[in-house]
Amino acid sequence: MTLAWALALICLVLVVLNLISDGIAIRNSKPRATPLPPAPDSPGVSIVRPCCGIDNFCEETLGSSFKLDYPSYEVIFCVARSNDPVIPVLQKLIAANPAVPATLIIGDERISANPKLNNCVRGWEAARHEWVILADSNVLMPRDYIQRLLAAWQPTTGLVCSMPQGSHPQNLWAELEIAFLNTYQARWQYAADGVGTGFAQGKNMLWRRDILDDAGGIRALAAEIAEDAASTKVVRAAGLEINLVDSPFPQPLGKRTLGDVWSRQIRWARMRRKTFPLHFFPELLSGSATPAIIGAYAAGLFGVTPLAGAALVLAILYSGETALALSNRWHFSWRLPFLFLLRDLMLPVVYFDAWLVNDFVWRGTEMTMREKERPST
Incomplete structure (x- = not known):
């Protein structure tokens, strides 16, 4: 007994x-009942989106980059190979949304065994703003995407993340x-x-550039096989915290x-x-x-x-x-x-x-x- x-x-x-x-x-x-409006003194933000191949809901997720209710942001799409089938999709979206500053970078930097990180390097280095978001291509960004990430930032924060919320099965x-x-x-x-x-989650990561630059820049994330694991260690080594958004951002799944x-x-x-x-x-x-x-x-x-x-x-x-x-x-x-x-x-x-x-x-x-x-x- x-x-x-x-x-x-x-x-x-x-x-x-x-x-x-x-x-x-x-x-x-x-969940928010209404979208979060941008603050009057909203800082400029760069969104870096590494892309590889055609995902389910590809046009919707990548197209959501251009529908954000935010006064000052740019989008940088990164593709490693010049023959990637996602390139025509990106070119079409950029041409259809001339009001949003957007750049397509083709070619990566082989700094690690992690192809996603390699694909982000040139985008990070091309980003014009102090605040940089690394966001996967299959994230469906709500209109208040940027301000919700910024709202989670506290004085002790070194990184804000959102894990994926599976949707549209x-x-x-x-x-x-x-x-x-x-x-x-x-x-x-x-x-x-x-x-x-x-812990960091690589699906959506909001960085203040100086925090990562003090650790050696984006190339410092090559220290681990996964960029989110390296990000966790960088932030903790700086004596800072990782915070999460108020509710995860959707990742439409389609068929699996x-x-x-x-x-x-x-x-x-x-x-x-x-x-x-x-x-x-x-x-x-x-x-x-x-x-x-x-x-x-x-x-x-x-x-x-x-x-x-x-x-x-x-x-x-x-x-x-x-x-x-x-x-x-x-x-x-x-x-x-x-x-x-x-x-x-x-x-x-x-x-x-x-x-x-x-x-x-x-x-x-x-x-x-x-x-x-x-x-x-």
Whole structure:
């Protein structure tokens, strides 16, 4: 009976920690009823968007760069290869929006093994303003995008980020990706931010140029395989904090395959393990699988059907995730609780894979974490 009570206590602690993370995310992530107007003294801002290939909703996400309600900003699109199919799309958008200063830079700088970072270097160096946003090409920017990033900046801030909010799913596997992105990854990132241990997220990053320049400029981000991990270490080394926006910006997903979702999750997990191994170590406890298994075993020791114990734990945890999604007006459907379960069955496999495998492919580029990569010359 002592073992049963010990397991029940462990299960309770894990459930409470998950519910606390839901509560922190609900408190800190709130949808805006109306767009945030720009401040009268709004500073100039440069938006650098690295582009590679044609994504779902490509014209909508890239086109949103030109629809921002902000008085002084420029957009710099960066493409590594001259034969990239996204170039005609960018040229069309730039020509259709002459009122917004926009530049297309073709060609990258091979400073690291990270092709996205290589693609950003020339854009960063060409940026005219003191405030620079690095934003992925698949972000759907709301009209108040810039001012919401700036509003999160505090005197102790060194970087403001937004993780992706999965939206516009067009099939089942896109909804599975939403189960990963929204009420799991975004939730834990808001929870970390809420207790003062925020991490950078490379989807949207607002820099004040002098902070990164003091660390060696954008080339300093080549110190890690992932630019957001390097950004986290740069900001912490400066004694500053990473803050998050009031609510994540949408990433329209469209159609996904199970392979798409799987490859992204194992890639991100391997990079987290490589760059922050001590923080990655307890990730196995962050999903619902561990408390559900412990709860099932404890229930059996108490003479209750193990399936009932696991079902009770999952019902409590998924109720918290549902509350988070609904409070933020994120995508939610009757399928999502079942996809939460599939996600939580996948997470332990993703976790152990991350400890065992070092290689992955990102947009056709083979990458490894076996040793520090040397830039090509």
